[in-house]
Amino acid sequence: MTDCLFCKIVAGDIEPDTVLETDNVLAFRDINPQAPTHVLVIPKRHIESINALTAEDAALVGELYLAARAVAEKEGIAESGYRTVMNCGEGAGQTVFHIHLHVLGGRALSWPPG
Template sequence: MSDDTIFGKIARGEMDADIVYENERIVAFRDINPQAPTHVLIIPRKSIPTLNDIEPDDASLMGELFLAAKEVARLEGLSESGYRVVMNCGEGAGQSVFHVHLHVMGGRKLKWPPG
């Protein structure tokens, strides 16, 4: 499994990003092409290409991604006004970087369905 994606490089500290939160297993940074006033990507440091590649041993790591989303929302002032958390799986769903990641978006009224 290759981790030679832009997100793998960010996770390893080989590429700069506007990091808003991190710990030993997770990195959260601002999206360079934001779709909302606040748009943060949350990635595991472990390289997992898609949701389809998650294994049972990754369960706690996936839970940590969502705990990080909650913390990012708090840090960005979105907890009260609301925010969206999205994970795309595969090209047909809009995944363009094949390293599992959550999008945390907010700061404006978000429409449903998203598109």
């Protein structure tokens, strides 16, 4: 997708503050952090939203969560606690239409969010 911000990051057109990278996943710091640790974990392959996922994407979604765990460990928030969030659609706050998992931590997170 030529107009997708995250696809441009994956292609190397935009340099992120990378935290973790695998063959299929890229994790980088959010440019508008909502917590001391706020990392976005994205698949390198474009998938517009949760609604676009298919059964064939199950392993990739699992990789996103394993990468989130690795990010939490690397950032030192695994033991104290962290939140993972994936928004779906404008009404839920999705602003970049390429699935991404937010990893938030480093402070107490209240509930409910929003």
